[in-house]
Amino acid sequence: MNILVVDDEVEVADLIEIYLKKENYQVYKYYESKDILKLLDKVKIDLAILDVMMKDMDGFSLCKKIREKYNFPIIFVTAKVEEGFKIEGLTIGADDYLTKPFEPLELVARVKAHLRRYKEYNEIPKENVIDFRGIVINQDTHEFYFNEKKINLTKIEFAIMWYLCQNRGNVVAVDDLFKNVWQEKYFECDNNTIMVHIRHLREKMHDTSKNPKYIKTIWGVGYKIEK
Amino acid sequence: MNILVVDDEVEVADLIEIYLKKENYQVYKYYESKDILKLLDKVKIDLAILDVMMKDMDGFSLCKKIREKYNFPIIFVTAKVEEGFKIEGLTIGADDYLTKPFEPLELVARVKAHLRRYKEYNEIPKENVIDFRGIVINQDTHEFYFNEKKINLTKIEFAIMWYLCQNRGNVVAVDDLFKNVWQEKYFECDNNTIMVHIRHLREKMHDTSKNPKYIKTIWGVGYKIEK
DNA sequence: TTTTGTTATTATTAAACTATGAAAAGAAGA
DNA sequence: TCTTCTTTTCATAGTTTAATAATAACAAAA
Numbered sequence: 001m002n003i004l005v006v007d008d009e010v011e012v013a014d015l016i017e018i019y020l021k022k023e024n025y026q027v028y029k030y031y032e033s034k035d036i037l038k039l040l041d042k043v044k045i046d047l048a049i050l051d052v053m054m055k056d057m058d059g060f061s062l063c064k065k066i067r068e069k070y071n072f073p074i075i076f077v078t079a080k081v082e083e084g085f086k087i088e089g090l091t092i093g094a095d096d097y098l099t100k101p102f103e104p105l106e107l108v109a110r111v112k113a114h115l116r117r118y119k120e121y122n123e124i125p126k127e128n129v130i131d132f133r134g135i136v137i138n139q140d141t142h143e144f145y146f147n148e149k150k151i152n153l154t155k156i157e158f159a160i161m162w163y164l165c166q167n168r169g170n171v172v173a174v175d176d177l178f179k180n181v182w183q184e185k186y187f188e189c190d191n192n193t194i195m196v197h198i199r200h201l202r203e204k205m206h207d208t209s210k211n212p213k214y215i216k217t218i219w220g221v222g223y224k225i226e227k
Numbered sequence: 228m229n230i231l232v233v234d235d236e237v238e239v240a241d242l243i244e245i246y247l248k249k250e251n252y253q254v255y256k257y258y259e260s261k262d263i264l265k266l267l268d269k270v271k272i273d274l275a276i277l278d279v280m281m282k283d284m285d286g287f288s289l290c291k292k293i294r295e296k297y298n299f300p301i302i303f304v305t306a307k308v309e310e311g312f313k314i315e316g317l318t319i320g321a322d323d324y325l326t327k328p329f330e331p332l333e334l335v336a337r338v339k340a341h342l343r344r345y346k347e348y349n350e351i352p353k354e355n356v357i358d359f360r361g362i363v364i365n366q367d368t369h370e371f372y373f374n375e376k377k378i379n380l381t382k383i384e385f386a387i388m389w390y391l392c393q394n395r396g397n398v399v400a401v402d403d404l405f406k407n408v409w410q411e412k413y414f415e416c417d418n419n420t421i422m423v424h425i426r427h428l429r430e431k432m433h434d435t436s437k438n439p440k441y442i443k444t445i446w447g448v449g450y451k452i453e454k
Numbered sequence: 455t456t457t458t459g460t461t462a463t464t465a466t467t468a469a470a471c472t473a474t475g476a477a478a479a480g481a482a483g484a
Numbered sequence: 485t486c487t488t489c490t491t492t493t494c495a496t497a498g499t500t501t502a503a504t505a506a507t508a509a510c511a512a513a514a
Contacts, residue, residue, distance in 0.1 A: 140397040
């Protein structure tokens, strides 16, 4: 994660740098705002911390310029206490605004919060399809294919199958399975219920209980679907 | 935009409400945290403002609970000045943290900034015409063609159809459908209402309920229109 | 081998969900 | 206001699914 820090108060910039480096961020520290735009062309910045009042160019103008091309989170840091400035900052495209003197740890926490969001949105959406050993299970479409053949599963059968597939290769304890499939609907479940569902699943996959090829029984523990 | 406000200090909650309403946000105001999770199932909330210290459940626990299922921005507001609280709040999934007394305009500015981000990332490039399998549905003209033939749909029928078509190929849970079609209008809906509308839609498409070609029933889950 | 604890099977019962027809309530337009 | 169209509600019927209970089969330990 690359973080840009621009502040013409040398001590402040240095302090921020120290705290960020402690968290293993790569810090690009500048005491003036010129050359910043050139830097952005070269380095992929993930978040910027800007001072509002600087000699050569104020932070607001810089922020606007950045926003013309880039979309990473921007945090303003300033000695200005005036409310109007905060609001202006947030309005022109900044994501946060801190007033000096600020607690460095708070700045770090805010940096993390913004990066979490930023990353979250820029990451590929999580997988809703699991595909292995002739099994394709799709949560969006609620479909289950077994050796290219579509098999209808009921709601609970599907939930059990999905959970087993998510944990394919690993044993899933009966309790665990229950908790995940039934959520907190009931507090207890005769695990015979699960057994019956497992049997149905095995039937639908033409699998046998003795020597099963897919849903295996782990005695005294639970079930497992082989990877 | 629907904004949830939870604060057991009545005056604070009321004040926030006033400012947000001025900006034309739809505000859901609560003085206690119970029932919040139920609300979230029914209404599509876009941002939440939570108090940290409340009688029945502290804001942090509520935040965690919300984050298990939802992803909208959360702003904490509190009288606590302790730095540790700020940091904890931001760490457990909140997006911002304001200390009372705060300038209402700043809160509004922050709300806007967060919503801007949130929307930006969640807006799917919007299509106004969906065309597949002999179905053409156009949101701009509010027209629905089925096998080249224009079919009149009522407002709600159209909304349901549109949502199903947007998610064509995927199951749409009844709750989900309800939340998206009725927005925040009613808090509860006998899902029989949806069933009746589905029936009408199927009738207009000369589709049958058993063995339907278009709107399929996924037992215990919802409906799906095949791609 | 017997006992014990766990899993499998089967059939039955109960519950949950969906469909439908009709009517009431509500909204919109003439 | 009256009429018409839309939406919701109600009662009921039909269907699917899930839970239960009883019994059989099995594996591991004593």
